[in-house]
Amino acid sequence: MKKKLVTLCALIFIGIGSYVGYSILTKDTDKHLDIQMAQSNVSPDKEWIITFDHGINQEIMNAKSVYVQDQDNKPVPVSLKISDPQTLVVKSPNGGYQKEKTYNLYINRDLDLEHVGNENLPKQYHIQFTTM
Structure with a gap:
């Protein structure tokens, strides 16, 4: 027992x-978790063009909602431009990205008006890219 x-x-x-x-x-x-994508052989002067079907949430549009970090997680000084209500352009830093280096582009989920506050989706999108 x-x-x-x-x-x-x-x-x-x-x-x-x-x-x-x-x-x-x-x-x-x-x-x-974030949604991840990867690209290689990216041009050092790459401009990322991101289109949101339902438009951009301009209330949170800043360097904290869209940013790039290098492989050491240091911020990369990119510039952001809204070319129309649905299209965001992430411009490369002055002089471009360094050749043959890896970078990470992060985009807050809530920038997409269609997904604002949708807790069923990851908080951010992540694109890892390596320059040629």
């Missing part, structure tokens, strides 16, 4: 521990 009780307690302990561990590891992580 004592063996069965110890075994039952051990199984309950392992089950609870597994559930708690799983909950901690997966808690809201899906909502914080």
Whole structure:
């Protein structure tokens, strides 16, 4: 009887521990991941043209909602331009990106008027690109 009780307690302990561990590891992580894309052989003077079908949320348009980082996660001074209500242009830095380097372009989900506040989608889009 004592063996069965110890075994039952051990199984309950392992089950609870597994559930708690799983909950901690997966808690809201899906909502914080970003949609990722990758491109190689990108021109050092690449201008990224991003079109939003339902328009751009201009209320949050700033360097925190669209930005580029180098491979060391340092900010890259790009400029942003809205060419029309649905099109955003991310211009390369003065002098262009360095050759044969990897960069990351991040775009906040809420810039797309169609997806503002949609917690079922990732918070940002991520394009990793390598220059030629």
